[in-house]
Amino acid sequence: MQARPPLCKSPSPFFKTPVLFLHPRFVLLEYLMCIKGLFVFVFLLCGSFGLVICPPPRRPVDVPFQKNYVPTWAPDHIKYINGGSQVQLVLDKYTGTGFQSRGSFLFGHFSMRMKMVGGDSAGVVTAFYLSSEKLEHDEIDFEFLGNRTGQPYILQTNVFSGGKGEREQRIYLWFDPAQDFHTYSVLWNMHQIVFFVDNVPIRIFKNNGDLGVRYPFNQPMKIYSSLWNADDWATRGGLEKTDWSKAPFVASYSSFHVDGCDASSPQSLQFCASRGRMWWDQIAFHDLDAQQYRRLQWVRKKFTIYNYCTDRSRYPTIPPECARDKDI
Numbered sequence: 001m002q003a004r005p006p007l008c009k010s011p012s013p014f015f016k017t018p019v020l021f022l023h024p025r026f027v028l029l030e031y032l033m034c035i036k037g038l039f040v041f042v043f044l045l046c047g048s049f050g051l052v053i054c055p056p057p058r059r060p061v062d063v064p065f066q067k068n069y070v071p072t073w074a075p076d077h078i079k080y081i082n083g084g085s086q087v088q089l090v091l092d093k094y095t096g097t098g099f100q101s102r103g104s105f106l107f108g109h110f111s112m113r114m115k116m117v118g119g120d121s122a123g124v125v126t127a128f129y130l131s132s133e134k135l136e137h138d139e140i141d142f143e144f145l146g147n148r149t150g151q152p153y154i155l156q157t158n159v160f161s162g163g164k165g166e167r168e169q170r171i172y173l174w175f176d177p178a179q180d181f182h183t184y185s186v187l188w189n190m191h192q193i194v195f196f197v198d199n200v201p202i203r204i205f206k207n208n209g210d211l212g213v214r215y216p217f218n219q220p221m222k223i224y225s226s227l228w229n230a231d232d233w234a235t236r237g238g239l240e241k242t243d244w245s246k247a248p249f250v251a252s253y254s255s256f257h258v259d260g261c262d263a264s265s266p267q268s269l270q271f272c273a274s275r276g277r278m279w280w281d282q283i284a285f286h287d288l289d290a291q292q293y294r295r296l297q298w299v300r301k302k303f304t305i306y307n308y309c310t311d312r313s314r315y316p317t318i319p320p321e322c323a324r325d326k327d328i
């Protein structure tokens with residue numbers, strides 16, 4: 001982000017410090033901070049009146065893979081680069097592979113930088129998801145469906161609550177996800193689950209408990225990723241098969257920070273469940289702000305391929321969460 005000249009003629013003591021405020025959306029806030037004392041006031045207002053000055057989720061810091069993750073299966077198909085600051089998952093005709101977080105988390109912001117399998121990736125699926133371990137499980141999914149060379153990937157998302165899923169949405173991305181690393185993340189608190197691609201919200205699932213829609217709030221989740229062959233369904237509905245002469249298929253990952261409330265033990269679960277202590281509990285993260293809703297609309301309009309919310313043959317009546325979440 002490029003530097004801008006300061007707005008204040010004589011900067012307040014607050015003014016110089018926070019790097020956060022270089023973001024263009026903070027211009028108004030920065031200006032108000034010239035007037036000392038308004039700072040706290042503005043933060044309290046943020047979110048409650050749809051003001052466009054709410055902060056985006058916190059930026060992840062980079063830590064090595066081993067700090068937060070372990071292989072789930074086929075550990076010999078995971079390659080460590082630069083001491084684990086980057087890893088590669090390898091799929092060949094014998095096996096795919098996957099990894100999972102050491103801890104289980106209740107709420108937070110979970111992000112991963114990923115670069116998908118390049119070239120001919122038809123039939124290959126790369127997933128990044130959160131999932132609880134009990135029977136009526138909760139799950140928050142990103143699934144990247146590969147394609148023939150030059151054909152676009154599909155990003156499928158889904159939310160399971162209390163064992164019930166069938167809430168698929170599918171979009172094309174506005175870039176080639178195999179070209180570079182991009183950040184994929186999930187913000188999860190008591191109020192909403194937001195899927196982000198490079199900080200653009202592509203999907204929101206709000207807590208609609210009052211409408212009788214179950215919301216994930218009491219089961220800690222682990223973070224998972226995997227790479228596997230799914231040519232029975234992934235590409236053009238299973239018509240395009242994996243071309244094994246192009247194997248091995250490689251997906252790359254970096255940035256393994258986990259910004260969640262670790263609920264691995266019963267005591268910590270109780271701590272994480274008691275609300276209002278973490279940054280994601282702040283009012284600014286209870287809902288999307290106006291700009292984020294505009295961006296979500298942009299994704300809806302330009303990139304959506306499928307949305308269960310608008311699938312009347314599958315759901316003759318609109319699922320209650322869809323109407324509330326402005327998804328139709």
Ligand SMILES: *[C@@H]1O[C@H](CO)[C@@H](O)[C@H](O)[C@H]1NC(C)=O
Pocket residue numbers: 145146147148151152153154234235236237
């Ligand atoms: C693959 O490319 C075809 C043709 O452009 C397209 O219809 C399809 O949506 C693409 N993605 C997948 C995963 O099938």
